[in-house]
Each structure stands twice: as C-alpha cells, then as structure tokens.
Amino acid sequence: MLGSYLTLAAVLFCIGLYGVLVKRNAIIVLLSIELMLNAVNLNLIAFSKYGVVPSLTGQVFSLFTMTVAAAEAAVGIAVLIALYRNRATVNVDEYDELRR
Amino acid sequence: MATVFSQYAWLVPAFPLAAFAILTALGRSLSRTGAWIATVASLASFVYSVMIAAERLAKNAEDYIGGFAWLRAGSVNLTAGYEVTNLTALMLVVVTLVALLVNLYSLGYMKDDERISTFFSYVALFTASMLGLVLADNLMILYVCWELVGVCSFLLIGFWYRKPEARAAAKKAFIVTRIGDLGLLIAILLLFWYMPGHALDFASLHNVFYAQSGIISTSITTLIALLIFLGAVGKSGQFPLHVWLPDAMEGPTPISALIHAATMVAAGVFLVVRTFDIFAAAPAALDTVAVVGAFTAIFAATIGLAQNDIKRILAYSTVSQLGYMMLAVGAGSTTSAMFHLFTHAFFKALLFLGAGSVIHAVHTQDIREMGGLGSRMKITAWTFGIGALALSGIPPFSGFWSKDAVLTAALDDNPWLFAVGVVAAFLTALYMARLFFLVFAGKPRGDAGAHARAKESPAVMTAPLIVLAALAVVAGFVQTPFSGWLGSWLTGGAEEEHASGLAIVASVAASLLGLYLGWLIYSKGAVRRDAVSSRFPRLVRLAERKYYIDELYDALFVKSLRGLGKALSAFDDVVVDGAVRLAGRSALALGRLNTRLQNGQIQTYGLAALVAAVVLVLAIAGRRFW
Numbered sequence: 168m169l170g171s172y173l174t175l176a177a178v179l180f181c182i183g184l185y186g187v188l189v190k191r192n193a194i195i196v197l198l199s200i201e202l203m204l205n206a207v208n209l210n211l212i213a214f215s216k217y218g219v220v221p222s223l224t225g226q227v228f229s230l231f232t233m234t235v236a237a238a239e240a241a242v243g244i245a246v247l248i249a250l251y252r253n254r255a256t257v258n259v260d261e262y263d264e265l266r267r
Numbered sequence: 268m269a270t271v272f273s274q275y276a277w278l279v280p281a282f283p284l285a286a287f288a289i290l291t292a293l294g295r296s297l298s299r300t301g302a303w304i305a306t307v308a309s310l311a312s313f314v315y316s317v318m319i320a321a322e323r324l325a326k327n328a329e330d331y332i333g334g335f336a337w338l339r340a341g342s343v344n345l346t347a348g349y350e351v352t353n354l355t356a357l358m359l360v361v362v363t364l365v366a367l368l369v370n371l372y373s374l375g376y377m378k379d380d381e382r383i384s385t386f387f388s389y390v391a392l393f394t395a396s397m398l399g400l401v402l403a404d405n406l407m408i409l410y411v412c413w414e415l416v417g418v419c420s421f422l423l424i425g426f427w428y429r430k431p432e433a434r435a436a437a438k439k440a441f442i443v444t445r446i447g448d449l450g451l452l453i454a455i456l457l458l459f460w461y462m463p464g465h466a467l468d469f470a471s472l473h474n475v476f477y478a479q480s481g482i483i484s485t486s487i488t489t490l491i492a493l494l495i496f497l498g499a500v501g502k503s504g505q506f507p508l509h510v511w512l513p514d515a516m517e518g519p520t521p522i523s524a525l526i527h528a529a530t531m532v533a534a535g536v537f538l539v540v541r542t543f544d545i546f547a548a549a550p551a552a553l554d555t556v557a558v559v560g561a562f563t564a565i566f567a568a569t570i571g572l573a574q575n576d577i578k579r580i581l582a583y584s585t586v587s588q589l590g591y592m593m594l595a596v597g598a599g600s601t602t603s604a605m606f607h608l609f610t611h612a613f614f615k616a617l618l619f620l621g622a623g624s625v626i627h628a629v630h631t632q633d634i635r636e637m638g639g640l641g642s643r644m645k646i647t648a649w650t651f652g653i654g655a656l657a658l659s660g661i662p663p664f665s666g667f668w669s670k671d672a673v674l675t676a677a678l679d680d681n682p683w684l685f686a687v688g689v690v691a692a693f694l695t696a697l698y699m700a701r702l703f704f705l706v707f708a709g710k711p712r713g714d715a716g717a718h719a720r721a722k723e724s725p726a727v728m729t730a731p732l733i734v735l736a737a738l739a740v741v742a743g744f745v746q747t748p749f750s751g752w753l754g755s756w757l758t759g760g761a762e763e764e765h766a767s768g769l770a771i772v773a774s775v776a777a778s779l780l781g782l783y784l785g786w787l788i789y790s791k792g793a794v795r796r797d798a799v800s801s802r803f804p805r806l807v808r809l810a811e812r813k814y815y816i817d818e819l820y821d822a823l824f825v826k827s828l829r830g831l832g833k834a835l836s837a838f839d840d841v842v843v844d845g846a847v848r849l850a851g852r853s854a855l856a857l858g859r860l861n862t863r864l865q866n867g868q869i870q871t872y873g874l875a876a877l878v879a880a881v882v883l884v885l886a887i888a889g890r891r892f893w
Contacts, residue, residue, distance in 0.1 A: 184877065187870070187873060188874050189870070189872050189879070214807060237340050259869070262867075262868065263867030263868050265867040266865065266867025
C-alpha cells in the first residue's frame with residue numbers, strides 16, 4: 168500500500184520538477200513548486216498511516232507544511248509582481264539578474 | 268709598534284666600494300665627474316695602503332685580524348673579517364697602485380666613451396673586490412670576493428658589448444673560469460667538512476696543516492690542494508684553462524692592464540701562496556703545480572711568438588709569466604712567486620698601458636701594420652722598451668731579479684723544471700724583441716696616413732707609463748741574490764741568500780740570446796723572417812693557431828654540450844611545456860564551459876543541481892555493485 172502512495176508522490180514530484188526547470192511562464196513555475204511541495208505532503212501522510220511507526224504527528228506536520236506553503240506562495244507572487252512591474256514580463260528566460 | 272693603521276684596513280676596499288655606490292646611484296648625470304670620483308677613491312686607497320705597509324715595515328709587526336661574526340648556524344660560526352699580514356700589505360700596495368695608475372690612464376684612454384662613468388664604476392667595484400680578496404681572513408670571504416672579481420672581469424671584457432667578439436670573449440672568460448671556481452668551491456666545502464670546528468680562516472688552516480699536520484689524511488689533503496689549484500688554474504689562466512685570457516683582450520686596454528695582467532690573474536697565484544700550508548702537506552699536489560706552471564710557461568711563450576695582435580702577444584706573455592709564478596710555488600718558494608708577481612704587476616701593466624698608448628695612436632692592434640713608431644712616440648717607446656727589458660729578464664731591471672729567484676727555486680727543486688724555465692726565458696726575450704722591433708723600429712708599414720697622424724698620447728696617459736717604468740727598473744732590488752729582504756719580511760724567517768751562479772748566468776744568457784736573435788731577425792734582417800716558417804710550416808702554423816686548443820675544446824665540449832642543451836631544450840619544449848600547456852588549456856576549456864552555464868537563469872542552475880544530485884545518487888548507489 169505504502170509503495171503506491173510513494174510512487175504517486177514521486178510522479179507528482181517529477182512533474183513539478185519538470186515544470187520548474189522547463190516552463191517559461193513564472194506563474195507556472197510557482198505552481199510547479201506547489202506541486203512538488205504537495206508531493207512531499209503526500210509522503211508525510213503516507214508514512215504517518217502505513218509507516219514502520221504509524222503516528223498522527225505526520226498528519227499534523229503536513230498541516231504545518233501547507234500553511235508554510237501558502238505563505239511561500241504569497242511571497243512568491245509578491246516578488247513576481249514586483250519583478251513584472253520592473254521588467255514588464257513573466258518570461259523566466261529574461262530574468263537573468265543573477266548574472267550581474 | 269702598534270697596529271694603528273692595520274686596524275682600519277677595511278677602509279682600503281671601502282673607498283672604491285663607496286665610489287662604486289656613488290657612481291651607480293648617480294649614474295649618467297655625473298659623466299666626467301664620476302671618473303674623477305673613482306680616481307680620487309683609488310688614490311685614497313693607495314695612500315692608506317702605503318701607510319699600512321709602512322707600519323708593517325717595522326720589525327716584528329704583529330698580524331692584525333679583525334672582523335665580526337657573520338653567520339651562526341648550530342655549532343658553526345662564520346666570520347667576515349680581514350687579516351693584515353706582510354703578504355697582504357704587499358698585495359694591497361701593488362693592487363691599489365696599479366688601480367690608481369690605470370684609473371689615471373683611463374681618464375685619457377676612455378675620454379670619448381659615452382659610458383665612461385659606467386666604466387669607472389666597474390673598475391671601482393673590481394678594485395674593491397680585489398682588495399677584499401686580498402684582505403679576507405677566511406676562505407669563505409675570499410671566495411665571495413673571488414666571484415665578485417670574476418663578475419667584474421666579465422662586465423669589463425664585455426664593456427664594448429656591441430662588438431660580438433667582446434660579448435663572446437666575456438662569456439668565454441666567465442664560463443672557463445667557472446670551471447676553476449667550482450673546484451675552489453668544492454675544496455672549501457671539503458675543508459669545511461674535514462677541518463676541526465669547521466674553521467675556514469687562514470690561521471686555523473695554518474695550525475692544522477702546518478703545525479699539527481696529520482689531522483687530515485694525506486689523500487684528502489692532496490685532493491683539497493688539487494681542487495684549490497684548479498681554482499687558481501682557472502683564474503690565473505694556466506694550461507688547460509688558459510684559453511679565456513687571450514680572448515679577454517677584447518676589453519678596453521686599461522682593463523687588460525689592470526685585471527688581466529697585474530691583479531686579478533695574480534689572484535690564483537696569491538690563493539696558492541695563501542693556502543700554501545695545504546700544498547706543503549701534499550707533495551704530489553705541489554709537484555703538479557710545478558709541472559703545470561712550467562708547462563704553461565713554455566707553452567704560452569711559443570704561442571706568443573707566432574701571434575700578430577699586440578695585446579694577444581702580451582696576453583700569452585702574461586699566461587707564460589703566471590706559469591713562472593706557479594712553477595716557483597710548486598718548487599716550494601712562495602717568496603720568489605710573490606716577488607715575481609710583484610715585479611710582473613708593474614712591468615706587465617706598463618707594457619699593456621704602452622700597448623694601449625700605441626693602439627690609441629694608430630687605431631690598429633696588428634703589429635704587422637705598425638713600425639717606426641719609436642720616433643713619433645718617444646715616451647711610449649722608451650717606457651715600453653724598459654718594460655720589455657724587464658720582462659725579458661735583463662739585469663738590472665726588476666724582471667731579472669724575480670725571474671732569477673724563480674729559476675733558482677726551480678733549480679733547487681728539479682733540474683728539468685729549471686731547464687724548461689730557461690728555455691721559456693729565451694722565448695720570452697725573443698717574442699719581446701720581435702714585438703718591440705716590429706712596433707717601434709724600422710719603417711712604417713700599413714696605412715701611411717694613420718702613421719702620419721700618430722702622435723704621443725696625452726700626459727694623463729704617459730705619466731702612469733713613466734711611474735710604472737721607474738718601478739719596473741727599481742722594484743727588483745727588494746730581493747736580490749745578495750739580500751733576501753723581501754723573503755724574510757714576507758715569511759718572517761731569516762734572510763736567505765740563494766745565490767746560484769748557474770741560474771744567473773743561464774737566465775741572462777738565455778735572455779740576451781733571445782734579444783739578439785730577435786734583433787737579428789726583426790730589426791737588422793740578417794736572418795730571414797721566414798727562415799723557420801718556410802722550413803717547418805706545420806710547426807709555425809700550429810703555434811699560430813694556438814695548438815688548436817680552442818678548436819679541440821669546441822669539438823670536445825662545446826659541440827657536445829650544445830647538442831645536449833638542444834636535446835634538453837626540445838624535451839623542455841615538448842614534454843615539460845606541453846604538460847604545462849595542457850593543464851592551462853584544460854582549465855581554460857573548463858572555464859569556458861562554466862561561463863556558458865553561468866547565464867544567470869535560475870532554471871539552468873536548478874538543472875545543474877539536479878544533474879549533480881542524480882550523479883551523486885547514482886555514484887553512491889553504484890558503489891554497491893563494485
């Protein structure tokens with residue numbers, strides 16, 4: 168049972184990773200990050216139910232993670248809006264500030 | 268008598284050293300003034316040396332040793348000090364006097380040279396290091412000065428570095444003497460190893476090798492002595508390392524007089540005399556010195572007979588006379604060696620400066636193009652004649668007394684050495700007669716216009732000639748067969764009177780015969796000049812080509828070394844440099860790749876991190892299967 172949950176989480180994580188690395192649109196990149204986070208949540212819950220030592224703590228942890236993820240998404244969107252105002256684009260290829 | 272002046276003997280080399288520093292610091296802005304600064308400094312040295320010598324003339328003057336601790340490493344103490352003995356006092360006077368006169372002479376000779384202040388600064392440095400060599404109280408300091416002297420010689424031979432011959436000669440002199448220097452260095456290291464307490468000062472050497480001989484085994488002593496002698500052979504131009512000295516004549520003539528006739532080349536003889544205790548403890552080494560000296564004396568004299576360059580004849584004569592000095596040391600008579608060094612310094616410097624005066628007037632060095640200069644250059648001709656007579660060993664000139672002392676010593680040691688010495692004396696007289704009559708007597712040959720313009724050199728050049736000529740006449744009387752004043756002063760022993768009728772008669776007869784034959788051939792023409800060369804063309808050609816020694820060395824050493832050098836250079840180019848270039852290029856390529864990655868896009872970085880993580884995981888997982 169645990170195996171199928173973990174596989175699903177791995178598939179979700181890979182889809183998210185693909186999106187982060189490949190997509191041009193910054194919004195989609197942010198969405199993909201959420202996808203990866205949720206894959207982690209799925210893992211946490213799966214282990215809390217079917218792990219070696221089942222415990223409710225894992226589910227509580229996943230609630231915390233969701234809260235943090237919401238906050239992170241908010242910050243991410245805020246940064247994105249600031250960037251958009253500056254550069255007038257959401258194309259990630261054109262964000263090369265790190266080279267400066 | 269107190270050692271008032273000797274205490275400050277370090278001042279003697281300090282004056283020219285200061286002059287060198289001033290000239291180097293102020294350089295070209297001084298030009299003519301710089302020459303005077305150097306001359307005044309050498310005058311100061313000379314005056315002070317004379318005061319030291321005067322102090323030492325007193326009976327029982329004590330040797331003075333001063334200095335300071337230079338290096339302390341473990342139990343080893345190296346001192347940098349100076350030692351004033353009668354021997355060093357004598358050398359001080361000789362070196363400073365010749366240096367002073369050469370400085371004066373150069374004021375005239377180098378007048379039109381634009382690098383005159385550089386020239387004088389080199390001369391000052393040379394004088395300082397030569398005086399340091401003389402004063403050194405241990406072998407280490409002596410070696411430092413020895414090398415400094417070599418460097419100055421190199422700089423001054425190559426002074427006219429635009430001439431390719433001068434450059435080649437400078438390099439040759441430096442490299443050839445280096446062979447000898449290496450020998451000296453190894454000898455010093457061996458002494459350092461074997462001497463009790465690692466002492467290198469001459470006083471300890473004297474104690475170990477003379478007073479308590481037997482501390483160091485005879486074989487090691489012989490080895491050390493031979494290596495020291497190798498150093499002397501290099502510096503003093505003895506066979507087989509004599510090849511650099513004649514080539515060194517490419518330098519300015521005053522330099523030939525100062526360095527390559529009177530002082531530096533005598534350093535080898537001085538070294539052997541200074542370390543004579545070591546040689547005395549190794550009879551085999553002493554015999555080697557005598558044989559090499561005798562061979563060099565006759566060998567160089569035969570070459571000198573066939574040369575046509577006025578300075579080269581004198582150079583071979585110098586080699587030959589240095590051979591005499593070595594012969595004297597080898598025969599066990601340091602006194603006569605120093606005596607000959609003393610007189611030779613004066614008359615050979617005189618001859619060189621006279622030759623310089625001639626070259627200055629006619630602008631050629633080939634004696635076949637000279638002739639008849641005696642009437643135009645009276646002072647030069649007279650002084651040169653005196654020098655030639657002194658060199659030939661005609662009484663009562665100084666060369667006679669010293670040569671006689673050398674020959675007497677040789678006769679005491681071995682009749683064969685004596686015979687070689689007498690033949691060399693005959694050859695010496697012959698080539699000096701040839702030189703003198705070809706240059707100053709007869710009719711002008713060569714370019715008539717140049718001869719018409721030839722006139723006596725200025726007073727600043729002739730005055731040193733006159734002083735040296737006077738010295739060449741009287742310097743011999745300090746040690747005659749009838750009063751061994753110099754010997755007893757130098758060695759501190761009783762006055763020895765080595766009168767040997769055979770030596771006097773033989774040497775005078777040989778010299779007179781040589782002069783007479785020279786006069787017959789080259790002045791009177793009673794014997795045809797090509798009488799010998801037409802009958803034995805091979806022999807004359809052999810001497811003219813200096814016995815093909817240069818060619819032999821070229822074929823044996825220079826070519827093979829050059830081949831080795833080329834091979835090594837190719838190896839360096841391909842393998843060593845190749846490896847370095849490979850490392851450099853690969854780093855560069857890696858850098859280029861990384862620049863491509865460094866595009867500022869977070870996604871690329873993320874991809875790189877992902878790839879790295881995957882590789883890491885694969886590597887860790889894959890370890891199980893190895």
